[in-house]
Amino acid sequence: NLNLLEDGKERKEEVAVAEFHKKIKEAFEVFDHESNNTVDVREVGTIIRSLGCCPSEGELHDLIAEVEEEEPTGYIRFEKFLPVMTEVLLERRYRPIPEDILLRAFEVLDPAKRGFLSKDELIKYMTEEGEPFSQEEMEEMLSAAIDPESNSIHYKDYITMMVIDEN
Amino acid sequence: MNTPNLEDMGCGTSSATKDKKSEKALKAALVIQNWYRGYSARLKTRQRYALTIFQSIEYADEQGQLQLSNFFSFMLENYTNVPEKEPGLVTRLFGSSIQDKDRQDYLGLIEIPDSYCGPRLQFPLTFTDIDLLIEAFKQQQILHAYYVLEVLFETKKVLQQMPNFTHTNTSPSKEITICGDLHGKLDDLFLIFYKNGLPSVTNPYVFNGDFVDRGKNSMEILMILFVSFLVYPNDLHLNRGNHEDFMMNMRYGFTKEILHKYKLHGKKILQILEEVYTWLPIGTIIDNEVLVIHGGISESTDLNLLHRIERNKMRSVLMPPIPMDGDRAEKKNKLGTATVALGIRTSGSFSEQLTKQEWEQVIDILWSDPRGKRGCYPNTNRGGGCYFGPDITSKILNKYQLKMLVRSHECKPEGYEICHDGKVITVFSASNYYEEGSNRGAYIRMSSGTTPRFFQYQITKATCFRPLYQRVNAIESSAIRMLKERMISRKTDLIRAFQLQDRNKSGKLSMGQWAFSMENVLGLNLPWRSLSSHLVTTDKDGNIDYMSGFQDVHIQKPVKEVQSSLIETVYRYRSDLQIIFNIIDSDHSGLISMEEFRSMWRLFKSHYSVHIDDSQFDELAERMDLNKDGSIDFNEFLKAFYVVHKFDQLNKSDTKLA
Numbered sequence: 001n002l003n004l005l006e007d008g009k010e011r012k013e014e015v016a017v018a019e020f021h022k023k024i025k026e027a028f029e030v031f032d033h034e035s036n037n038t039v040d041v042r043e044v045g046t047i048i049r050s051l052g053c054c055p056s057e058g059e060l061h062d063l064i065a066e067v068e069e070e071e072p073t074g075y076i077r078f079e080k081f082l083p084v085m086t087e088v089l090l091e092r093r094y095r096p097i098p099e100d101i102l103l104r105a106f107e108v109l110d111p112a113k114r115g116f117l118s119k120d121e122l123i124k125y126m127t128e129e130g131e132p133f134s135q136e137e138m139e140e141m142l143s144a145a146i147d148p149e150s151n152s153i154h155y156k157d158y159i160t161m162m163v164i165d166e167n
Numbered sequence: 168m169n170t171p172n173l174e175d176m177g178c179g180t181s182s183a184t185k186d187k188k189s190e191k192a193l194k195a196a197l198v199i200q201n202w203y204r205g206y207s208a209r210l211k212t213r214q215r216y217a218l219t220i221f222q223s224i225e226y227a228d229e230q231g232q233l234q235l236s237n238f239f240s241f242m243l244e245n246y247t248n249v250p251e252k253e254p255g256l257v258t259r260l261f262g263s264s265i266q267d268k269d270r271q272d273y274l275g276l277i278e279i280p281d282s283y284c285g286p287r288l289q290f291p292l293t294f295t296d297i298d299l300l301i302e303a304f305k306q307q308q309i310l311h312a313y314y315v316l317e318v319l320f321e322t323k324k325v326l327q328q329m330p331n332f333t334h335t336n337t338s339p340s341k342e343i344t345i346c347g348d349l350h351g352k353l354d355d356l357f358l359i360f361y362k363n364g365l366p367s368v369t370n371p372y373v374f375n376g377d378f379v380d381r382g383k384n385s386m387e388i389l390m391i392l393f394v395s396f397l398v399y400p401n402d403l404h405l406n407r408g409n410h411e412d413f414m415m416n417m418r419y420g421f422t423k424e425i426l427h428k429y430k431l432h433g434k435k436i437l438q439i440l441e442e443v444y445t446w447l448p449i450g451t452i453i454d455n456e457v458l459v460i461h462g463g464i465s466e467s468t469d470l471n472l473l474h475r476i477e478r479n480k481m482r483s484v485l486m487p488p489i490p491m492d493g494d495r496a497e498k499k500n501k502l503g504t505a506t507v508a509l510g511i512r513t514s515g516s517f518s519e520q521l522t523k524q525e526w527e528q529v530i531d532i533l534w535s536d537p538r539g540k541r542g543c544y545p546n547t548n549r550g551g552g553c554y555f556g557p558d559i560t561s562k563i564l565n566k567y568q569l570k571m572l573v574r575s576h577e578c579k580p581e582g583y584e585i586c587h588d589g590k591v592i593t594v595f596s597a598s599n600y601y602e603e604g605s606n607r608g609a610y611i612r613m614s615s616g617t618t619p620r621f622f623q624y625q626i627t628k629a630t631c632f633r634p635l636y637q638r639v640n641a642i643e644s645s646a647i648r649m650l651k652e653r654m655i656s657r658k659t660d661l662i663r664a665f666q667l668q669d670r671n672k673s674g675k676l677s678m679g680q681w682a683f684s685m686e687n688v689l690g691l692n693l694p695w696r697s698l699s700s701h702l703v704t705t706d707k708d709g710n711i712d713y714m715s716g717f718q719d720v721h722i723q724k725p726v727k728e729v730q731s732s733l734i735e736t737v738y739r740y741r742s743d744l745q746i747i748f749n750i751i752d753s754d755h756s757g758l759i760s761m762e763e764f765r766s767m768w769r770l771f772k773s774h775y776s777v778h779i780d781d782s783q784f785d786e787l788a789e790r791m792d793l794n795k796d797g798s799i800d801f802n803e804f805l806k807a808f809y810v811v812h813k814f815d816q817l818n819k820s821d822t823k824l825a
Contacts, residue, residue, distance in 0.1 A: 019678065026694035030215050034586055036539025049208030050697075056201050097202045105198035108191050130196035133203075141203055144634035162206060165636055 013090075020089045021082065027051050028078055037078040041068065044076050048085065053094035057131040063088070099163055106155035116152040207635075214604075214639045216694060217646035218580060221601035223548075223691045224649055228742065230550035230690075235485060235743050238774050270320045273435055277313045288314045290321070292397045297365060300394055304353060304387045312432035315390065319439045322393045325400055326446035331478050332470075333404045333451040335371065337614040345373045345459060345611045347575030347583075347594040348408065351382025351421070354626045355598055355608050356391065362622065363610065366395045366403045373451050375575045375594065376408020376461035376533070380419035382597065386428060407447035408461040409533040409551075409576070413440065414483040417749040418742050426755060434755040445479040449532055454615040456570040463535030463574050463591075464563050465553045466543040469528060476525045484530060484551060485746075488520040536577055537591045557587040564590060573611065582609025582623045598625045602645045604638035647701045652810045653689055654702070655720045656739040659732055660688050665713040675710040719813035729787045733779050737787075738808040740775070747771065748801040758798035764788060 027047050031039045039047065044067065045060050055063060067080045088094065109125055110117055117125075119142065126133045126141070133141070144162075145153045279287075286303035288296050288310075300310070337343050344363055349356055366372045374392055379385035396403045409415065416422045425440075426433040450460035450473075458470075521529070534552025541556035560572060572591045577584075578600045584593045598608035606625075613619040627633075654661060664684040668676055676684075681703070682695035699705065704715040722738045724731075737744070747767060751759050759767075768784050771777070788799065 022679065022682075023696050026696055027212070030212070030219055030694055033584070034537075034539025038539070045204075046208040046211055049205045050212035054201055054205040056197065057204070096205060097198055101198060102202050105195040108195035125192065125196045126200060129193050130200050133200060137203070137207070140207065140635055144636055162636070165640065166206070166209065
């Protein structure tokens with residue numbers, strides 16, 4: 001349709017979509033162990049997050065429902081994953097949390113403004129509130145976050161360290 | 168709604184305040200959990216990417232084997248074109264150095280000095296010798312060459328009595344343990360024995376190949392396994408892997424380990440070892456149900472044929488049988504007469520080799536990999552064997568009334584993997600194979616009628632376990648480093664490919680263009696878009712400055728005056744050159760003559776279509792002044808070609824030469 005192609009904006013979106021497709025395919029393929037265009041449903045969350053999105057557990061659950069087969073097989077096919085994921089990227093859904101909001105969240109849990117949370121406090125909040133961590137997730141977070149001498153998490157330093165690591 | 172509003176919501180009654188407080192806490196917890204899960208997922212992805220890089224490069228290297236193999240065939244078939252002074256080279260390349268000396272000829276000449284305080288084995292061997300060896304190796308002692316040779320001779324003698332496939336049975340009270348690749352990682356073997364017990368009549372084991380290469384204790388592993396085998400020949404089963412091959416050892420480290428640990432008698436050890444490998448069984452069959460082989464199968468796998476062949480004629484994956492088809496009959500005769508005339512006893516004295524079909528059957532067993540895609544197609548990644556799909560597995564298992572295939576050959580992050588509907592299990596026992604933190608190792612325990620049980624482990628050097636992000640950083644840096652070295656070794660070809668696409672000569676390419684060239688030239692199927700941030704700089708429009716990829720690495724120039732393209736070529740082919748040099752150096756002295764060095768290079772050059780002036784190469788050799796009485800120390804020569812990473816604190820040499 002010549003009219004559409006003449007419109008520069010449409011062309012730009014086409015190119016963006018094409019690049020998204022390639023990016024999604026790359027991320028998917030890394031987890032496609034048997035090279036048959038499917039991934040284990042338990043790895044879909046990791047794939048989506050590796051593409052820069054930060055859905056909550058609830059939102060992830062809904063996304064998976066969209067890409068699953070009518071009768072869930074435990075595997076997600078690329079053909080179903082691609083269009084859904086492309087929409088997510090085009091609409092810029094599930095944007096990641098900015099560093100300052102993250103810092104404020106820790107500060108809310110530390111009303112006395114000590115600058116740290118004790119190990120027990122962090123465990124309590126992470127495993128009892130919100131979308132609770134599994135034991136594995138909790139242990140994993142503690143191994144990096146905790147200062148073994150004081151048994152506490154100096155959250156400002158922790159955040160800085162994680163942000164540097166990612167960049 | 169993603170970003171909760173954490174601002175004060177004003178005041179109210181005390182219970183309302185309490186509710187608001189807990190609501191704020193809830194929202195704060197959600198923020199932190201959400202962020203953490205995203206971060207954790209990205210960490211795991213980076214780890215996966217690193218593994219993908221390691222694996223792609225590993226398989227691309229194996230594919231390089233094929234080219235080398237073709238080179239040897241090319242040389243043998245074209246030897247008549249080789250000038251008069253070259254026959255010596257060919258003889259050295261293809262002459263078999265194994266003369267049928269008997270054991271006394273070897274052992275009689277070796278004396279164990281009184282000062283030797285390593286382990287002393289007593290023949291006939293008993294379980295105390297196994298304990299003795301393990302204790303000694305834990306203290307990093309080295310077993311004297313005399314004992315090594317004795318063990319090798321005895322092992323060969325016993326293996327010769329065994330069929331191509333070992334048949335064994337289990338019972339509910341006698342489970343069998345299957346271990347995969349160990350690759351010289353002694354700590355993993357110790358850990359397995361610690362967790363699972365030493366081999367014995369009530370604790371049988373199958374070791375599924377690839378005991379050696381890469382790790383630094385291949386000899387110690389081999390000695391423990393062979394001694395255990397000699398003590399319990401009916402309960403310790405060994406399968407041949409693709410690395411139980413004297414030519415693979417030249418490239419991947421075992422040959423070097425032997426010559427280093429056994430300076431005086433290394434040559435003899437290598438000679439006997441070459442033979443012992445050929446007598447290792449091809450596979451093990453448990454309870455007539457479970458087939459255990461190192462690599463995999465193909466659609467034409469014929470177990471009956473494999474039961475019948477003379478397995479010891481399979482010397483190396485790099486020495487395929489010389490073609491004997493009809494229209495080459497004349498060449499063969501010429502080859503045959505001349506071969507005899509030159510006194511060359513090749514692996515191809517025609518009665519001494521397998522048929523092409525038999526050889527391919529063995530290659531399939533040792534090199535194939537399972538994949539999800541149906542059918543059977545050549546394993547282009549590795550250059551040997553094939554990829555086989557679930558339909559092939561079903562077909563072959565049904566044909567021989569088997570229930571399951573257990574194989575190894577591929578590193579898996581969790582140490583094992585099940586595929587093809589539960590019919591194929593991969594078990595890999597070398598933890599941290601690529602790098603510390605890269606993967607777990609595993610072993611399987613099974614008995615007839617019960618589901619197999621998997622046991623995983625991971626060796627960790629740190630006394631306290633490093634957090635995940637540090638481990639991921641380590642393997643990621645290591646993988647990216649390897650990738651950069653790949654890039655620099657193909658710099659000329661890459662730049663040419665980039666420039667072809669860069670019409671405006673802007674020095675920039677789109678992501679798509681850059682990824683295309685990288686994949687094409689390097690032949691590595693990697694997630695280039697995701698990796699680009701580690702390799703090149705991108706401008707604000709998302710375009711890539713392609714020369715930035717070569718900025719912080721360069722190949723050390725051993726001699727200033729020589730062209731970069733020559734340096735790059737030698738660096739790129741250094742592993743192949745290593746093998747070729749090792750073969751020419753038949754007395755394993757580490758030296759070859761300048762003349763041989765030059766003629767080998769000329770032949771290599773023509774086969775690999777390398778366009779570099781002979782004079783350049785001569786100049787290089789001369790200037791490097793590695794001449795020792797007219798000979799060249801080739802290890803020193805190759806070591807001089809290494810990549811320098813700009814940001815290394817210590818300017819450490821990064822050679823990964825076999």
